[in-house]
Amino acid sequence: MTSLCFAKVNLTLDILSRHPDGYHHLASVMVNISLADGLIISQSESEEIRFYCRDSSVPGGEGNLVVRAARLFYEAADGMNLKLRRGLDIHLEKRIPMQAGLGGGSSDAATALRLINRLHNSPLTAGELHQIAAELGSDVPFFLTGGAASVRGRGEVITPLVDTPPLWMVLVKPDIGVSTAEAYAALDAIPDRESQRATHKMEAAINKGSAEEIIMRTGNDFEPWAFERYRDLAILYDDFMMAGCINARLAGSGSAVFGMLGSATHAEKVARLMQKKYSRVFIACTVGRNEALQYE
Ligand code: C5P
Numbered sequence: 363m364t365s366l367c368f369a370k371v372n373l374t375l376d377i378l379s380r381h382p383d384g385y386h387h388l389a390s391v392m393v394n395i396s397l398a399d400g401l402i403i404s405q406s407e408s409e410e411i412r413f414y415c416r417d418s419s420v421p422g423g424e425g426n427l428v429v430r431a432a433r434l435f436y437e438a439a440d441g442m443n444l445k446l447r448r449g450l451d452i453h454l455e456k457r458i459p460m461q462a463g464l465g466g467g468s469s470d471a472a473t474a475l476r477l478i479n480r481l482h483n484s485p486l487t488a489g490e491l492h493q494i495a496a497e498l499g500s501d502v503p504f505f506l507t508g509g510a511a512s513v514r515g516r517g518e519v520i521t522p523l524v525d526t527p528p529l530w531m532v533l534v535k536p537d538i539g540v541s542t543a544e545a546y547a548a549l550d551a552i553p554d555r556e557s558q559r560a561t562h563k564m565e566a567a568i569n570k571g572s573a574e575e576i577i578m579r580t581g582n583d584f585e586p587w588a589f590e591r592y593r594d595l596a597i598l599y600d601d602f603m604m605a606g607c608i609n610a611r612l613a614g615s616g617s618a619v620f621g622m623l624g625s626a627t628h629a630e631k632v633a634r635l636m637q638k639k640y641s642r643v644f645i646a647c648t649v650g651r652n653e654a655l656q657y658e
Contacts (some may be wrong), residue, residue, distance in 0.1 A: 363402070363403050363404070363480060363481055363657055363658065364400070364401070364403075364657065364658045365400075365401050365473050365476070365477055365658070366398040366399070366400055366401075366473075366474075366656075367398055367400070367401050367458075367466070367469040367470045367473040367505075368395060368396065368397070368398045368464040368469060368505075368508070368649050369394070369395050369397040369398065369458045369464040369466055369469060369646070370392045370393060370394055370395065370464065370469065370504065370638065371392070371393060371464065371531070371533075371611070371613050371614075371620055371648075372378050372387070372390050372391070372463075372503070372581050372582060372611075372613070372614055373390075373391040373392070373393055373510075373564050373611075373651070374390055374391045374558075374560040374561045374564045374580060374581045374582070375389060375390045375467070375550070375578070375581070375582045375583055375584065375614065376390065376557045376559050376560060376561050376581075376583055377390040377546070377557060377583040378431070378551055378557055379551055379658060380475070381516070381643075385500070385516040385518065386546055387515065388423070388513070388514065388516065388517065388634070389512070389514050389516075389559070389561040389562075389566065390511065390512070391511070391512055391513070391523065391560060391561055391565065392465075392504045392510070392511055392513050393509070393510040393526055393529075393648050393649075394438035394473040394505075394508050394510075394648065394649040394650075394651075395430065395531065395635075395647065395648055395649060396534065396646045396647050396649050397457065397458055397464065397534070397644050397646045398457060398458065398469075399454060399455060399456055399457050399458050399466060399469065399470055399478065400454070400457070401453070401455075401470060401473050401474060401628045402452070402453040403428050403429070403450060403451070403453075403474065403477045403478060403481065404450070404451050404453075405449060405450060405481060406449040406450060406451045407449055409434065409448060409480065410448045410449060410450075410647050411429055411432045411450045411452065411554050412446070412450065412452065413426055413428060413429050413452045413454070413589070414449050414451070414452065414453045414521070415453070415454040415456055416455070416490045417454075417456040417478070419460070419572070420454065420460075422494060422602065423591045427467045427468065427470060427471040427498060427499065427502075428452055428454060428467075428470045430470055430471070430498060431471040431472075431474040431475050431478075431494070431498055431499045431524050432452065432474060432478055432637075432655050434494045434497060434498065435474075435475055435479070435486070435494060435500055435520050436448050438486060438493075438494055439460075439474065439482075439485060442485075444485050444615040446485070446584055447483050450478070452474065454470060457523060457545060459535035459618065459642055459644075460613075461477075461539040461540070461617065462533075462535045462613060462616070462617060462618035463540070463612065463613035463614025463615055463616050463617065463618055464533070464551075464614070464618055465501045465505065465517075465611050465614070467499075468498070468499050468501035468502045468505055469505045469622050471495070471499070471502050471505075472495055472496050472502050472503075472504075472505030472506050472563055472594075473505065473657075475491050475494060475504065475506070476491070476497060476655070476657065477529060477657060479491060479657045480657065488506070489507055492506060492518070492520075494519075494532050494557060496517070496518040496589070498515030499517075499554030500516050500543040500643070501517055501614075502517075503517060503518045503520050504517070504520055505544060506520075507520045507536035507651070508649075508655050509522065509525050509651025509652075509655075510522075510523040510526050510648070511523055512527060512561065512565055512566060512652075517535055522567065522651065523565065523569070523653065524569065524571070524575060524649060525648075525650035526537045526568055526571075526573070526575075526648050527571055527572075527573040527576075528647050528648055529573060529576065529577065529622060529648045530620045530622070530623045530624070530626055530628065530645070530646075530647050531622050531623065531629065531646055531647070532602070532620065532623070532629050532632045532633045532636060532643065532644070532645055532646075533613070533618050533619070533620040533643070533644045533645075533646060534598055534602075534618065534619055534620075534636055534642060534643050534644075535617065535618045535642040536594050536595065536598055536617055536618075536619075536642075537594075538592055538594055538595070538617050538639065539617055540592065540617045541578055542587060542614075542615045543585065544653070545584050545587070545588065545615035545616070546615070548587050548591065549583065549587060552587070555582050558581045558583055560579060560580070560581030563579045564579050564581075570654040573603075573624070574608075574610045577608050577622045577646055578608075578609065578611050579581055580609055580611050580622070581611075582611050582612050583610050584612055584614075584615050584616065585599075585611070585624040586637050588612055588615070588616050589612075589655035592616070592617070595612065595616060595617065595619060596641075597650065598619045599612075599619055601636065601639065602619060602620075602621030603621075605621065605635045605636060606623075606628065606631070607621030607622055607632060608620070608622050608623060608624060609622045610613075610622065611636050613651075617643070620646075621636075626645075626647070629645050630645065633645050639640070
């Protein structure tokens with residue numbers, strides 16, 4: 363079985379209260395974008411889960427979220443006394459930059475869960491897959507729903523939204539990396555920090571179907587901290603605005619930044635300008651739910 367694993371951007375990211383377990387309550391609107399990895403999963407004669415990726419910077423074995431997804435799937439099936447034949451060959455084609463805030467690893471893992479379940483004629487319910495996804499990471503449950511969705515809780519409460527109109531964007535992955543755990547800890551250290559609370563208005567803009575309003579209402583609570591802590595990110599943001607973007611945002615907790623434009627032609631023009639200075643530049647458009655969940 364084959365599927366694309368689409369990346370995401372957060373159109374909004376409100377970081378709210380901190381739970382005693384260290385995780386944060388958040389409110390966000392996430393949307394799939396056309397930048398995607400490729401995943402091929404087939405059953406094999408061996409009893410092993412074998413993982414292949416041409417990109418040597420992608421960890422193999424248990425360090426890989428796709429392998430962990432496969433193991434957790436079979437553990438859940440064992441717990442339900444389902445006798446599934448478990449030899450798998452998994453091939454990943456990595457195109458989404460890592461450590462970027464674009465959810466690449468999470469999308470790969472969610473796609474693996476869907477494909478493996480289909481491969482065995484869907485023995486696990488959507489609810490059971492969702493539970494495994496939440497265990498794998500806070501961003502993983504969104505990718506089981508895909509398209510555009512509101513995300514709350516620590517990331518596991520998903521409300522599907524209607525598809526957005528096509529939104530064009532240019533993304534740049536700078537060389538610096540941002541640690542997600544450090545980013546959350548840094549926000550906790552800011553006294554009396556208030557969230558921008560951009561998510562409610564974004565949901566309304568999406569229901570209205572207005573691309574202009576969606577672009578103007580984007581927000582990300584990590585930005586004030588990230589742009590001060592990493593000067594290169596603030597410069598990258600300015601470069602996007604100078605290049606003619608309508609708006610620009612940090613992706614998740616970084617380190618990718620994306621600029622938003624009104625058309626594919628404008629996106630191509632901005633991408634050409636950004637390529638003069640940056641090496642990892644991507645053009646993408648939002649992807650609707652049906653396309654995001656397709657497989658063969
Ligand atoms: O769940 P995941 O492994 O993606 O989270 C990475 C880190 O991000 C966590 O260790 C935690 O520090 C932080 N996090 C958080 N609140 C969330 C999601 C993530 O504090 N809702």
